[in-house]
Amino acid sequence: MFKLKFLWQFLGLFSPCFVSVLPTPDVTSICGPETNQTLAQRIQSSQWKASDWLLDQQTEDWGWDFLSTGSAILSLQLANETWKNDLESMEAQLTIKQLNIEVLREISHRHSFKEMSVGKLGYYAMALHASCHNASNFHGHNIMKHLHHRVDDFDTNQTKNYFPYSLALLALCSSGSEVPHSAIATLEEVQGDDGCFPFGVGLFHH
Numbered sequence: 176m177f178k179l180k181f182l183w184q185f186l187g188l189f190s191p192c193f194v195s196v197l198p199t200p201d202v203t204s205i206c207g208p209e210t211n212q213t214l215a216q217r218i219q220s221s222q223w224k225a226s227d228w229l230l231d232q233q234t235e236d237w238g239w240d241f242l243s244t245g246s247a248i249l250s251l252q253l254a255n256e257t258w259k260n261d262l263e264s265m266e267a268q269l270t271i272k273q274l275n276i277e278v279l280r281e282i283s284h285r286h287s288f289k290e291m292s293v294g295k296l297g298y299y300a301m302a303l304h305a306s307c308h309n310a311s312n313f314h315g316h317n318i319m320k321h322l323h324h325r326v327d328d329f330d331t332n333q334t335k336n337y338f339p340y341s342l343a344l345l346a347l348c349s350s351g352s353e354v355p356h357s358a359i360a361t362l363e364e365v366q367g368d369d370g371c372f373p374f375g376v377g378l379f380h381h
């Protein structure tokens with residue numbers, strides 16, 4: 176129950192296309208009902224500091240190195256829902272344009288797009304969705320369908336790291352695509368008795 180609640184709270188941050196005014200933040204959505212004002216303020220100020228740092232890392236072409244423009248935009252949007260809606264801001268527009276360029280460039284290299292980690296693909300799908308693109312029809316490319324295939328083909332025998340896989344599921348879920356029951360079952364199978372998931376770094380690339 177808690178897990179679901181948390182997921183929905185997280186997904187609540189993904190309805191940016193309809194939100195133009197940021198309401199007073201509900202602090203209980205940060206770390207559960209125990210969150211007090213002091214903690215909430217500290218989290219908020221960390222969020223702002225982190226956003227500033229992220230903006231500081233932006234490259235001259237308005238993207239981020241290491242193909243991380245998707246995840247950077249997603250973070251900025253999660254930290255500040257009005258970020259993208261600031262249509263006056265040339266910076267936000269150029270950044271989103273760079274996201275388009277980066278994703279199209281990756282798609283044009285068919286091989287590298289096929290090989291792209293399923294987590295990175297999830298980040299791109301979420302960033303596109305968060306910036307009001309239709310990832311099922313992104314300049315004629317159906318990124319969501321591709322993501323679905325990648326989730327279906329995910330070989331659970333070859334990994335101990337479910338972080339990228341979870342990101343892919345989150346991307347399906349947050350953009351309104353159907354999440355296969357089998358995928359939820361896969362995650363449930365690897366969940367430990369303490370509620371945690373195993374984390375193995377970089378055994379295989381997914």
Ligand SMILES: *[C@@H]1O[C@H](CO)[C@@H](O)[C@H](O)[C@H]1NC(C)=O
Nearest residue numbers: 206209210211212213214215
């Ligand atoms: C608020 O939460 C923080 C972190 O959990 C804790 O250190 C602090 O004592 C709490 N303050 C109050 C007034 O409860």
Ligand SMILES: *[C@@H]1O[C@H](CO)[C@@H](O)[C@H](O)[C@H]1NC(C)=O
Nearest residue numbers: 223255256257258259261264
């Ligand atoms: C959130 O983004 C908007 C639009 O770019 C900006 O005006 C505002 O200052 C940002 N808020 C914070 C707390 O950074």
Ligand SMILES: *[C@@H]1O[C@H](CO)[C@@H](O)[C@H](O)[C@H]1NC(C)=O
Nearest residue numbers: 308309310311312313315317
């Ligand atoms: C997104 O694109 C797909 C495929 O073209 C279309 O079926 C769907 O209605 C579009 N969704 C929205 C919200 O426009």
Ligand SMILES: *[C@@H]1O[C@H](CO)[C@@H](O)[C@H](O)[C@H]1NC(C)=O
Nearest residue numbers: 327328329330331332333334
């Ligand atoms: C993964 O391992 C299980 C149990 O060892 C086996 O039954 C299954 O066929 C394997 N799946 C793949 C895709 O190799």
